[in-house]
Amino acid sequence: MTTENGHLISPLLSPQRLAMIFGLALMYFLAGRLGLLLAIPPGYATAIFPPAGFALAALLLYGNRIWPGVLLGSFALNLSMAPHFQNVFSHTGLVALSIAIGATMQGLFGAALIRRFVGFPTPLAEEWEIFKFFMLGGPVSCLVNSVIGTSTLMAAGAITADAFAFNWWTWWVGDVIGVFIATPLVFIALAKPRLLWKQRVLSVALPLLLTLAVVITLFVHASSWESQQQHADFRDETKNVATALHSDLQVYLAILASIERHFVASGGEVSRQQFSIFVDEALGRHPGLQALEWLPVIKEVDRAGFELALQNEGFSGFQLLDRNMSSKVIPAIKAAEYVPVAYVEPFKGNESALGYNVASNPVRLDALVRARDTGHAVATGRIKLVQDTSDQFGFLIFLPVYDRIGKLTNAAERAQHIQGYAAAVLRVGDMLGVHAKGLASRDIALRVIDEAAPDASLQVLYQSPNWGEATAQSALGHSSNLEIGGRTWRIEFMPLPHYLVMHRAWQAWATLAGGLLFTGMLGALLLLITGHTGKVQKIVDERTNELRIILDNVVDGIVTIDQSGRVQSFNRAAETIFGYQANEIIGKIFKVLMPEQFHEEYDDYLDNFRKTGTTRISGKVREMVGQRKDGSAFPIDLAVSHSFHHEQPLFICVVRDITERKRIDRMKSEFVSTVSHELRTPLTSISGALGLLAGGALNGNPEQVKQMVDLAHKNSLRLASLINDLLDMDKLVAGKMKLELTEQPLMPLVEQTIEAIHAYGEKYQVNFKLVSREEVEVRVEGSRLIQVLNNFLSNAAKFSPRGGEVEIAVRKAGDAVRVEVTDHGEGVPAAFRERIFQKFSQADSSDTRQKGGTGLGLAISKELMEGMHGVVGFESEEGQGACFYFELPISTGKG
Known part of the structure; x- marks a missing residue:
């Protein structure tokens, strides 16, 4: 196995790979937590999920081998959202693992698509390249985990079927936008070519981040406004319930007040029949009332008479009753006074309450005492009604009735004059029935809390059957307080999941998704612009560099x-x-x-x-x-x-x-003058000699005739040498001179040249001396080597003092042989040395007149020697003579 891109498994978990895996996991986790801050309730999907972009970028940059980082990061992220996680194999752990596998598959799938159809690394500079990259890495690959993740959540019961489509949609959009935004940012920080991506920090990353900040700011404001609007709408849907409850309770209090006035007005003499007639209408109009009761205060001394009076009314065996700890009915325990139920309407259904000593129950007794001492209606906490066989809770409202009309100023006076209590018996469920059903039809749950209850377990008076489903969505819930009979009730309203689905507000999500999509598109556009700019800049740089090279060269x-x-x-x-x-x-x-x-x-x-x-x-x-x-x-x-x-x-x-051009012009001028002199002088001599011969001036003197003929012949040879030099130079310049090189001994050619030029040396009274020899073979054209050596020797003779000696030496120089010609003349002037082998070059034009020559000999010698793979050179000190030499490779005999 290998660790190259495209391979899932590396055979070795190196420290570097482990660091990349855990680094990716940590980045995935942190980015995910930030992204989830923008999640749209009641689901788990967010309109931007940066980890999707980080995962894709990391897998592209560092290869598929770091896929465990995506798995670990996603797994940890999803576990952090579960409040009751216990172990990996629990329900929550399996859900988190499933989503993590989906995230890993999505990243690998997206990376594979991009490598296959776009290629990586890529500078993202071309339109089609950018389009394919974002389409394949975004909308196409992000289908994977949006389907897997949302299906997993629905299968686990975390979201309802109603919420599936929205959660899938927001999940997919969030991942796509995460890829659009996060992936370019990671590339700018880490991708290659670094020069191009680094240049995009200011041109792409900064605008992208600023736009992202603006979009998130707009989302926060839109979300806040939307939340306020949702809260306002929810309150509008529930405020009528609280108002209606308050109105109902006020009606119940008014009914009790009318009963109290009726008893006071009649001096306490109200018959059972009169009570029934009096309350019948109220009971008919208010079905929330379980019963209306009259509770007289009976002293111990009056108990027997009270029991007998009710027995005489037809209630055979009537007696005052208590309930023991097991809620069984027993005869009332002897007490100083009793507060029994004397009248109860409607009687049917409430028969079991007749004769019950309300004061025997601590909760009821507490309410009775407070009502008596304050003179106000007082409600009990939640109780189980004596006459009720259902599971719902009830409560009582007691209104004291005194035996005289007038103001009682203190508790003692009120206790002295208490006659009894008008009581309203209510079952909370029945009282709230219509309202609770109405709320349930609108997917709103209701709960009533008695804040005055001494124990939290006794606080709940009523709650909707599906209240547990609503508590997870407490952000939208609200409550209002209701004062009833000296107690404070908290009426709580909570939306059910279906309510949130049906009343989902899209403005904030649309603002976020649209803004983030715009941000992603902006990023793609900026990549395109900078890529195009980069290409143009590259072309400009190349052209500038080319121009710079041209200008510099x-x-x-x-x-x-x-x-x-x-x-x-x-x-x-x-x-x-x-x-x-x-x-x-x-x-x-x-x-x-x-x-x-x-x-x-x-x-x-x-x-x-x-x-x-x-x-x-x-x-x-x-x-x-x-x-x-x-x-x-x-x-x-x-x-x-x-x-x-x-x-x-x-x-x-x-x-x-144009210094050199000026010098060449001057040299040409001097050359013309030289050539004119070199041509005119021998032609004048030839013409003069021939003229003497033709005119008979020599009178047939053979000796003088011979001298004239020799003079003419000598000058014709001089002309021929000049013409040959000019022709050779022309051939060399035009590249038309072809040298026929053969291997031959060097010394015979040297000796032949010395012999041939001997007479020339005598002319200048110079002796040629061969001071050293080397028997080697060289690959040359013999006549041209003789021409070069002849030029060196003739120049040495011309520039040597009379009676001087020119030394010829043949020596080995490594793999080459060197032929040196040394004179003892004035040497080469320093100003002339750099151009001595150039055409028409002479140390002084006056030398032309004095020594003769065209200034072509050394230039021709250099070209010829280079044509035979040799080199020429000289060494000279002014006033100390000069040494001209050429070097040739020694032939090895291998052709």
Whole structure:
């Protein structure tokens, strides 16, 4: 197995790989927690999920081998959202694992698609490349976990079927936008080519992050407004219930008050029948009332009479009753006073309450005492009604009835005059029935809490059957307080999951999703723009580099000048020509490159341009004089053109050093003079000799005739040598001279040349001496080697003092053989040494007249020797003579 991209498993978990895996897991987890802050309730999906982008980017950058980082990060993220996680194999653990596997599969699938159809690494610079990258990495690959994750949550019961479509949609959109935004940001930080991606920090990452911040800010505001609106709508749906409950309770209190007034007005003499008639209408209008009761206060001494009176009314065996700890009915335990149920309407269904001593129950007794002592209606806490066989809770409201009309100022007076209590018996479920059903039909749960209850377990008076489903959605719930009979009830309203689905607000989500989608598209657009800019910049850089190479390698100096006359650029050729480095001259006035006598003319040109906008020298080549850094003046050709750079005029000066051209012109002039002299002199001699012979001036003197003929022959040979030199030079320059190289001994050629030039040496009274020998073979054309050596020897003879000696030495020099010709003349002048092998070069034109020659011999010798794979050179000290030599490879006999 390998660790290359595209392989799932590496055979070795190196520390570096482990670090990348855990680093990716940590980044996935943290980014996921941040993304979930934008989740839209009641689901788990968020409109942006950056980990999807981080996972894709990491798998592309570092290969599929770090896929465990995605699995671990997603698993930890989903576990962190579960409040009751116990172990990996629990229900919650399996859900988290399933979602983590989906996230891993999604990242691997997206990376595979991009590698296959886009290629990676990629600079994301082309339109089609960017489109394919984001389509495959976003909408296509993100289908994987949106389906797996949402299906898992629904199968686990975390979301309902009603919420599946929305959660799938937001999950998919969140992952897609996460890829659109997070992936480019990771690439900018880590991807290659670094130069391109690093340049995108300011042009892509910064606008992307700023836009993201603006979108999230807008989402927070939109979400806050939307939340307020949802809360307001929810309160509007429930406030009528609280108002209706309050109204109902006020009606019940009013009914009790009317009963109290009826008893007071009748002096306490109200019969059972009268009570029934009095309350019948109220009971008919208010079905929430379980019963209305009259509870007289009976002293112990009056108990027997009270029991007998009710027995006489037809209630055979009537007696006062209590309930024991087991809620069984027993005769009332003897007490100072009793508060029994004397009248109860409707009687049917409430028969079991008749005779019950309400004061025997601590909860009821507490309410009775408070009602008696305060003179106000008092409600009990939740109780189990004596006459009720259902599971719902009830409560009682007691209103004291005193035996006289008038103001009682304190508890003692009220206790002294208490006659009994008008009581309303209510079952909370029945009282809330209509309202609870209405709320349930709108998917709203209701709970009533008695905040005055001494124990939390006794606080709940009523709650909807599906209240447990609603508690997870407490953000939207609200409550209102209701004061009843000295107690405070908290009426709580909570939305059920279906309510949230049906009343889901899309504005905040649409704002977030639309803004994030815009951000992602902006990122893609910026990538395209920067990629195009990068390509253009690359082309510009290449062209600039090419131009720079051209400018730095052209032989002409190129100098640019602004309208103030200051140098803006200075190429390498200009550095060579003027002796300045570019950094020395840029920013200085151009006229420092001219002798002072030309400064005024230069200033006139600039002044004229500033005034007229035209230049008299633009487009023309002028011969002028330049000045080097060392102060020396030299001739130049100057061509000036002008252009505009950033709307400012710019002069482009092309400078050519014509010192060499001037020297060549001078050499040509001297050559013409030399050739004229070399031609005219022998022709004059020949013409004169032939004229004497033709005119008979020698009178047939054989000796004189012979001298004239010899003179003519000698000068004709001189002319032939001159013509041959010119022809050889022409062939060499044109590349038409073909050398036929053969292997042959060197020494015979040297000796033959010395022998042939012996007479020439006698002419100059110079002796040729061979001082050393080497018996080697060389691959040459013999006649041309003799021509080169002959030129060296004749020059040595001409420039040697009379009676001098020219030494010829043949020596080995490594794998080559070196032939040296040494004279003892004046040597080669220093100024002439660099151009001694150039055509027409002579130390002094006067030498031409004195020594003869055209200045072509050494140039021809150099070309011939190089054609035979050899080299020529010289060594000289002025006044000490010169040594001219050539070197040839020694032949090995292998052809």
